[in-house]
Amino acid sequence: MKELSRSAQIGDIRQQNYSTIMRELMRSGPTARTDLAAAIGMSTGSVTRLTGALARAGLVTELTEPAQRGMGRPKVPVAIDESTYGVVGVHFGLHRVNTCLIDLRGQLVAELHTTERTTRLEPLVRGAARSVRKLIDGNGLTVLGVGASTGGWVDSSAGRVRSQPILGWQDAPLAKALGEATGLSVLVDSQVRALALAEHWFGAATEVDNFIHLFVGNVIGAGFVFNGTPYRGGRAAAGGLDHLPVAERSGSACACGSRRCFAMAAGDIEVAARARAAGLIGDDQEIYDLFAMAGSGHTRARRLLRERARVVGAATATLIDLLDPELVVLGGGISSPVDDVETVREVAQAKLPADRFGDATALIRPSAFGPYALGIAAGAIMLDSVYRSPEAFVPALTAHAAM
Secondary structure, eight states: OHHHHHHHHHHHHHHHHHHHHHHHHHHHOSEEHHHHHHHHTOOHHHHHHHHHHHHHTTSEEEOSSOSOOSSSSOOOEEEEOSSSEEEEEEEEOSSEEEEEEEETTOOEEEEEEEEOSOOOHHHHHHHHHHHHHHHHHTSSOEEEEEEEEESSEEETTTTEEEEETTTTEEEEOHHHHHHHHHSSOEEEEEHHHHHHHHHHHHSTTTTOSSEEEEEESSSEEEEEEETTEEOOOTTSOTTBOTTOBOSSOOSSOOTTSOSOBHHHHHOHHHHHHHHHHTTSSOTTOOHHHHHHHHHTTOHHHHHHHHHHHHHHHHHHHHHHHHHOOSEEEEEETTTSSSOOHHHHHHHHHHHSOHHHHSSGGGGEEEOSSGGGHHHHHHHHHHHHHHHHOHHHHOTHHHHHHTO
16 A cells, blocks of 8 residues: 555656646747756756656657757757647637637647537537537547636536526536537636636736736626636636626616626627617627628727727726736737727726836737637647646556656
8 A cells, every 4th residue: 555655656746747847848948958957946867757758658849950059969959749639629609619729839720610509508519529520530639638618607627617698508517518529538617717828828928927818708707817826716706797897888787787787888799789779780790790890990880899998998997906917918809800909008007096007008918819719718728737637638658657
C-alpha cells in the first residue's frame, strides 16, 4: 500500500511538471530547454527528460531552426506541437450552433455553424455531433475531447445546464448527452467563463491575471478572472448581468417586471425587436441582418447599435468602478462584426473618476477572436483540462515517461 501511495505521488508530481512545461510553452512560445528550465525553476536535465516524453507523445515538438547562432552548442527550441492533437468547441446559441476545431495552441483549424429553428436539447445535440464528426473527418488532428458552452447558469462540475432561459433548458444534462452522441469526453461551462478563459489563455488578456470579459449578445454576462482563476461563485452562477439595472428604459418589460434591466436595454433580442419596429429588418430577420446593414454603412442601423454601445459603456464603467480590473475585454456584437468599442470607451471614460483610473479607455479592448469567439472559447474549456492533466487525455504519455 505504501509503495502504491508513493507511485501515485510520483505520478502526481510528473503530471504537474508536464502541465507546468506545457503552460509555459503556451505562454512564451518556442523556448530553448535551458531557458525553459530557468523560467519554471526546474533543472535542465529534468526539463530535457520531461520534454522528451512530451515530444514522443506528440504534445511538444523540437523545432529545426536553432534559437540562436554563434559560438557553442546551439539552443534548439521546443514548442507546443500544433500538428497532432486538437479539441473541438461547441457553442449552443439561439438558432445558431457554432462548432470549432482548434489545435493545442488554441488556433482555429476549421469551423462550422448551423442555423437551427428548434431549441430542444436532443435535436441540437444530434446536429452538433454531426458537425463534430465532419470536423474530425475533414482534418488530420486527433481530437482529445469536446468543450461545450451556452448562456445562462451552467454547472460545470455536474455537466448540466441548470437554467438557459433563451433556449428554455432547465437542468439539461448537456455533457452526458453530447458525450454519448460523439463518443468523446465532454466538458461544459457557461459561455462567459469560457470566453474569459480563452482570452486569458491565448487571447486579449494573456498578460493580466485580473480582468473581466463582458459579453453582449442574446444574453448579457461577464466572466471574471481573479488572480489568474475564473470565478464561478458559490453555485457556479457568477456572471449573469441580464438584470443589472441601467439608466435607459426599455420599451418592453423584462420577465422580472422591470424595464431597466441590462438585457432589455442592450441585449441582441431587444435590439433586433427595436430594429423590426423601426422597419430596418423584417419579421423573419435577426440581429445578424442588422449587423450586416450597419457594416455596409446604413446610417439608422449604425445609430441603433451606437445607442446600445452607450448603454454598454455605462455598465462597463460600473463594473470597472466596482471591481478595479486590470482590463475589460468586450465580446459579442459590440466588438464584431460591428466595432463599437470606441463608443464604449468614450462613455466609460466620461463616467469614471480620472484620479483613480486615469485613461480608462486603455482598460477596454475587443476580443481577440472576432466572429469565431464563441466556438473557440468552448474549445478552451477542454483545452484547459488537457493542459492541467495531459496524461489523462494522452495515455501514451504515461508509457513514454518510463522510457
